[in-house]
Amino acid sequence: MKMTISTQSKEFLENLRLYLFSSGKNETEIEEIVGELADHLSEAEAHGKNVDDIIGGTPKAYMEQIASEMSLDLRSWLKYIPVLIIGVFAYDLLGSALRGGIEYSLLTLGGNIFILLLFLSLTVVIFKYVASKKLSKTKEYALFAILGFTPMILFFGLIFLDRYVETPSYKFSSTGNMIAIIVAILAFIVISVWGKTWISIILPLFLFLPEFIMNITDVQEELKLIISGIVVPLCIGIYFFIALKLEKRKDEKKVTH
Amino acid sequence: MSSSQILKGILEGCLLSIIAKGETYGYEMMEKLYSYGFTMVSEGSIYPLLLRMKKEGLVVTSQKALPSGGPKRKYYSLTAKGIEELKAFKERWHDISMSVDHLLGKEG
The missing domain is CATH 1.10.287 (Helix Hairpins)
Incomplete structure (x- = not known):
């Protein structure tokens, strides 16, 4: 027998999956609860009920209830960071190589490595802090904003500094x-x-x-x-x-x- | 404690009791709750509770294929800790309901 559910229920389940994923929950656990609710909804709909009867209040309130009982899984998010860094570097290298050759001053090279290391340590510290403390959503977003803006501001600072400070530079052959x-x-x-x-x-x-x-x-x-x-x-x-x-x-x- | 929190605690105890009678799944638990008159809770409200009970180690789950085919279904059963918790809940509930009955009975 094929499990059938209405479009309305499908939509709710897709939104739930997205909500939980962007709340940093474990992917396996997300699939588990979504699958379980799909099972429930198909049986409930066969008995003439709809998704609104099942979740009681608003979808958002229900999603929050589910999310609050699931633990944060930052490890599955952390694995994206090295990939992100390699990606950004590859993008930067390819861009400069195609636009007339790669040239790095000692300052830019050292500065880039410093900023990346700082960003990595800051990521670990902030993620650990957020995972271990019960923070309000506003505080959480503020911390993530700091995490996001710090490397950007530092990169801009580095570009300016590089204009005023002369350091030996290396041009790729x-x-x-x-x-x-x-x-x-x-x-x-x-x-x-x-x-x-x-x-x-x-x-x-x-x-x-x-x-x-x-x-x-x-x-x-x-x-x-x-x-x-x-x-x-x-x-x-x-x-x-x-x-x-x-x-x-x-x-x-x-x-x- | 708000009234919804009290209800949550009671609901958790009732779910423990239902699961103690044999391995079961979400929809079946809900049907049993309704058959006992628990119509004041929405069907979906058992799932956040079941998540918490699993996290606290009161229940374990297993995925089982249905005889009719299709996707697997998630079944719950009690752990030793869950059985202990059910016992404690029964005692707490006994005390509470006795006191409430006693008081309401006296006031007539």
Whole structure:
């Protein structure tokens, strides 16, 4: 027998999954409770009840009730951070390699490494603090905002500092640039395989390929602007739209299979 | 303690008692609760409770395939700690209900 539930119930379950995932809950536990509720809803609907009868109050209140009984699982979130850092580095390297060669001053290189290490330690400290203390949502968001803005502000500071302070700089040779490009592309492919996602290949492709082709061919300035200003964002938008649709269809299958 | 918290405590004790009678799953527990007149609680409210009871080690769950096929169903059974807790709940409830009955009976 196939388990059938109404569109309204499916929608509720999808929202619940998203709510729990963005609250940092464990993925296996999320699938467990969503599956259990799907089971309940299918039986309740067979007896003529609907999702509103089941959850009592508002969906939000019910989701909060469920979330408050599930523990935070920061480890499953932490694993994304090294990937994020490698991704950002690969993106930065590929960008500079394609735009006339990689050049790092000693200050930028040291500064970048310092900021990354600081960001990592700050992440661990803040995540641990949030996980162990019962904080209000506002305080939690404030802490995450500090975590997000600290590296950004430091990176900007570094760019300014680099303009005023002269340090020896190192320019990659053309072979060095080629190697950097290959390493960066490999990094994107590895991330894509690891995360079972196309985004880490498709996004750099959209961002760099048109620019690269335009640079080696003779395209008029005006056409260049149109392509990089309209076509590229449009392609990225269409990609996200299709990806979202596919993801939604996959979720629906998960609930009803 | 708010009235909903009192109800939660009572509901938890009742769920322990239902699960103690044999392995069961969410919808079945709800049907039993309703058959005893617990219509003041919404059906879904048992799931946050069951999550907490599992976290506290009062119950364990297992996934079982249905004879009719389809997705697996989650069944609950009591742990030794759950059995202890049920015993303690019964004693607490006995004291509370006796006192309330006694008082209400006297006031007529």
